[in-house]
Amino acid sequence: MxxxxxxxxxxxxxxxxxxxxxxxxxxxxxxxxxxxxxxxxxxxxxxxxxxxxxxxxxxxxxxxxxxxxxxxxxxxxxxxxxxxxxxxxxxxxxxxxxxxxxxxxxxxxxxxxxxxxxxxxxxxxxxxxxxxxxxxxxxxxxxxxxxxxxxxxxxHIEHIFTVDDIEYLFRGGRVRRSQAFIGGLLNIKPILVFNDGKIVPFEKIRGRNKVMKRMLEIMEERGKSADLKNQVIGINHGDDINGAMQLKKMIEEEFGCKEFIINMLCCSIGAHSGPGTLSVFFLNEKPDKVIEL
Missing domain, CATH: 3.40.50.10170 (Rossmann fold)
Structure with a gap:
């Protein structure tokens, strides 16, 4: 069955x-x-x-x-x-x-x-x-x-993501108004990760290109034991296909990854993160031997 x-x-x-x-x-x-x-x-x-x-x-x-x-x-x-x-x-x-x-x-x-x-x-x-x-x-x-x-x-699944406009995190109750205002003025893009099923702030980077480069650095740090090249890599975007394709190209060039799933972020998550969100997902360990029964 x-x-x-x-x-x-x-x-x-x-x-x-x-x-x-x-x-x-x-x-x-x-x-x-x-x-x-x-x-x-x-x-x-x-x-x-x-x-x-x-x-x-x-x-x-x-x-x-x-x-x-x-x-x-x-x-x-x-x-x-x-x-x-x-x-x-x-x-x-x-x-x-x-x-x-x-x-x-x-x-x-x-x-x-x-x-x-x-x-x-x-x-x-x-x-x-x-x-x-x-x-x-x-x-x-x-x-x-x-x-x-x-x-x-x-x-072992890893989440690394960033939002384009911190204002949406304020609207969703994720940051204070003062943080959203200052972040917008300084073009600050937060990088967030997951820890035990919850969103955790990781770093704050100034500028979109620097954020994407830093996302790859974190991916390399966390994926050392994972054979990234032979994984299915997930990329999601908040109605920003150009940003998603740029991130895909960077990952291909850096790690040699060949298989991707790319999609627009759903309403139930995007309602809190807003347009322009970018995220990447991968395993931090190889599953081959671990999953054998």
């Missing part, structure tokens, strides 16, 4: 990959004032970023329980074996809600075969985990092996 892989819109995988591997995603809720949207369903990232540039403010909310109930009940009725890989619990309550709904539904469907995993990741860092799990499922790997691989990826 092929294992079904489920995730949510924050995984940022392109539609062609979702289709190729039959990955189902549940949409995170995005709000603009009193209007409610579903990420990548009733609100597309490009539309949101254009609106944000004109001053619009978006907020996010986790996936409502009824969506999980409907999907999990479908899995139970079809007697499928599934894995739901969730957006980091350090940034959203989605993982906890999914676990509560799954455990409650087991009272009605005790045979429900569903594992739920906290990715402790976001965007394409999260997406690379989902992508690998879906590849293994398509190859017919057993659930235990897929879960073992997911566990490795969760522990």
């Amino acid at each position: 092929t294992i079904k892989i489920l995730s949510d819109s924050a995984c940022d995988l392109p539609e062609e990959i979702l289709d190729e591997y039959n990955i189902e995603i549940l949409p995170i809720v995005v709000n603009k004032g009193e209007k409610e949207f579903l990420d990548r369903a009733t609100l597309m990232p490009k539309e949101m970023y254009d609106d944000m540039r004109n001053g619009a403010v978006y907020k996010t909310a986790q996936i409502p329980p009824h969506m999980f109930e409907e999907k999990f009940e479908e899995i139970a009725k079809k007697k499928e074996s599934a894995i739901y890989i969730a957006f980091s619990s350090g940034l959203s309550g989605t993982y906890q809600t999914a676990v509560i709904v799954r455990d409650t539904m087991k009272g009605k469907y005790p045979e429900l075969d569903l594992d739920i995993v906290d990715s402790k990741s976001a965007s394409l860092g999260f997406g690379l985990i989902v992508h690998k799990a879906a590849q293994m499922a398509k190859e017919g790997k057993v659930k235990a092996e897929i879960l073992k691989t997911i566990e490795f990826y969760v522990k």
Whole structure:
């Protein structure tokens, strides 16, 4: 039996990959004032970023329980074996809600075969985990092996990202107004990373080109044991394909990487980081021997 892989819109995988591997995603809720949207369903990232540039403010909310109930009940009725890989619990309550709904539904469907995993990741860092799990499922790997691989990826996936305008971090409640004002005046671009599923400020750099060069330096420092050349590298952007392609070219030239997944940052994350965000994702260790059962 092929294992079904489920995730949510924050995984940022392109539609062609979702289709190729039959990955189902549940949409995170995005709000603009009193209007409610579903990420990548009733609100597309490009539309949101254009609106944000004109001053619009978006907020996010986790996936409502009824969506999980409907999907999990479908899995139970079809007697499928599934894995739901969730957006980091350090940034959203989605993982906890999914676990509560799954455990409650087991009272009605005790045979429900569903594992739920906290990715402790976001965007394409999260997406690379989902992508690998879906590849293994398509190859017919057993659930235990897929879960073992997911566990490795969760522990070793790296996130390095920067925002183009610190004002959006202020709107999303991530920095104080004084920090946003000074940062804008000085053209300061923060570099942020992930630590145990949470966003952590790393450095502040002045100027876009210097930021991208520094991102590569951090990538080299953290990827020394990872065989970067033979990895799938994730690059995401907040409606800045030119910046993403520039970053891709720099990574190709520096590390010889050949395989990339590049996509626009979803609404549920971009609502907080804003247009012009750039990010890169990779493993900091080689998985070859670690994931053998």
